[in-house]
Amino acid sequence: MTGELQGMAPQKSSSRNLLRALDKLADQEQERSARLEKALADYQAQANKPFDHEARMKELLARQAQASTPRSISTRTKPKSRHRRRMISGIRANLSLSLRPSKGMLRQR
Secondary structure, three states: OHHHHHHHHHHHHHHHHHHHHHHHHHHHHHHHHHHHHHHHHHHHHHHOOOOOOHHHHHHHHHHHHHHHOOOOHHHHOHHHHHHHHHHHHHHHHHHHHHHOOOHHHHHHO
16 A cells, blocks of 8 residues: 555645646736736827827828829820920921012012
8 A cells, every 4th residue: 555655646746736837827827918908008098199290191191192193284295285386386487488479479579
């Protein structure tokens, strides 16, 4: 019988060690849970505060939207406008040439 009692002694100490380890782990998890709950409360309080730079952010977002939109119609038609001006000046030059009396017409008078 003494052999059986001796075999149980290591079993009791390992059970005690296991219980102590579990208690320590439970305490660590409770501390971690308390830290996380405090962090959550801090974040929620910060989320409810107004953003200090709200006006500046809106201004910059508006500028970004303007910069990302296509150029206005007037800037897109500049090449066409140049072409039209050349055509008009060419037509004017042709008109002025045709309206000028030719050398032969001047001699007839």
